[in-house]
Amino acid sequence: MSDGIYTVSILVENTSGVLSRVVGMFTRRAFNIHSLSVGTTNEENISRITIEVKGDALTVEQVTKQLSKIMEVIKIKILKNADMVKRGIMLCKVKTSTKTRSEVLEIANIFRAKVVDIAPSTVVIEITGGPSKLDAFIDMISPYGIEELARTGMTALERGSNTLKI
Numbered sequence: 621m622s623d624g625i626y627t628v629s630i631l632v633e634n635t636s637g638v639l640s641r642v643v644g645m646f647t648r649r650a651f652n653i654h655s656l657s658v659g660t661t662n663e664e665n666i667s668r669i670t671i672e673v674k675g676d677a678l679t680v681e682q683v684t685k686q687l688s689k690i691m692e693v694i695k696i697k698i699l700k701n702a703d704m705v706k707r708g709i710m711l712c713k714v715k716t717s718t719k720t721r722s723e724v725l726e727i728a729n730i731f732r733a734k735v736v737d738i739a740p741s742t743v744v745i746e747i748t749g750g751p752s753k754l755d756a757f758i759d760m761i762s763p764y765g766i767e768e769l770a771r772t773g774m775t776a777l778e779r780g781s782n783t784l785k786i
Contacts, residue, residue: 625654626680627699627706627776629784630669633692634660642669642693645686651679655708657773666694668784670775697784699776706776710754711736712745715765724764731757742767750774 632638639658646653655672673683684696699706716724721743728735728745731753737744747757754771778784 623674623676626673626675626677627701627704627774628671628673628680628683628687629697629699629776629778630671630687631661631694631696631784632667632669632690633694634665634667635692638667638690638692639669641690642671642687645690646671646683649682649686651675651683655773657708657775659775668775670773672774695784697778699778703780703782704776704778706750706774707748708751708754708772708774710747710757710769710771712747712757712761712769713767714743714745714761715741715767716743717741720764724761727757727760731760733757 630642632642643653643656652674653671654674655670657670658667660666661668673680680698684698687693687696714724724743725735728743728747731747731749733745733747735743736746745761747754749757751774758766758769
């Protein structure tokens, strides 16, 4: 069994402390969270937690067994890469000068990123995409100098008519 990144989608009751209990389970069992995203669904009393877990199939099986013991957990599903849409958001503050600004803006344009702030010596760029797109953007923009970077955890949904419903 080889190590990889597994995406776990969890529907939970939207109650105080549920995220703490889910993350606490990972801490107690020494499972590593690679990425985490949480928010309410179209039903305000239900939240979706998307967790990327680094490990092998056995680790992910143990994660799902432990998660199912948490009272507020409604449903758990391991999402397959081919069957999901997965996106994260990144804000990147890049150093610019009058010489480099147009190059930085062109890179942002190529990646379909959005410029959300311009100052005399920096540009803040918002980019949405999968992990490889965000990593590729960082590689391309790094030579100009990254002042700050903030990246969300990945959020995922199954493609097509497959759904994780109650």
